[in-house]
Amino acid sequence: MTAKDAAPGHHGPTLAEARGYTLIDCRACGFAHVVPLPDPEALARAYREAYYSQEKPDALAHQTEDRAWLDLVHGERAALLAEHLGGARGKRILDVGCGGGFFLDACRRAGFAVHGVEPARQAAAHARDVLGLAVTEGFLDDVAAAALPRFDAVHAAEVLEHLPDPAGMLRRIHGLLAPGGLLLVSLPNDGNPLQAAAERALALPPWWLAPPHHLNYFTPASIAALLARQGFQVLEAQASFPMELFLLMGDNYVGDPALGRACQAKRKAFELAMDAAGLSGLKTRLYQALAGLGIGRTVVTLARRVAHPRRPGQAGTAMEE
């Protein structure tokens, strides 16, 4: 069976293969994703029940341990949104895939009214019971979206790469945003040049290819294009620290979670030291430049909801709603 037979309508050159999945640069979707796309019902069950207990058993503990650094990262994101919204007071933020609620907690401290949506039971319970946040437990499907008010900003971090239909999620988010509202979307920057260099230098397989949990593989350019097609005008993009530098300097953390945590500790130390030195603005400009080069472990894109998705000529223009 060819990749095309397994996923009717999806077609494009093969980029990589792993675990019975083929990564294609899909011409129909405009971004790379694996085929075959797994059964949505089976995926939904896995995220509700097993994701935090089996796939990411240490995630909540690590996030609690990383709290000072996470508060810095989340506080900067909240400040960026407040800056573009003319302040936080009276503004509403929705976090799609809010996990344990750490980002929303930072937004609440910044003065925003906050709400989360989270399918994973353990993470939703942490957000609700430990942090005292308002959380819709489940997926942001059409039924859940219809029950929510409109928001001034939506945050979706490490969400779109998991979904069989990321364009459908962006349509729902578009419908939940007030006119001119903001979307902040964070995604792994996979297949980036430093990963390719590390594969070559350390004779690694494409370790970043992680189906069935990661289905979609965006570049800064392909997420910007998808956002434009769904009625969003990209305002800016920032990378996060290029963790692959550790691989290229000899710390092979692939398949070595303890070394991975040690590398992560160095990255946190760097960012906290820059903040303590009053150089967070310089760090932001560095990370904006890295996004422009297509480098960095994740890419965080800020976009504004504009009217009339799919209006001809809209993509890439600086048109305000």
Ligand SMILES: [Zn+2]
């Ligand atoms: Zn496709």
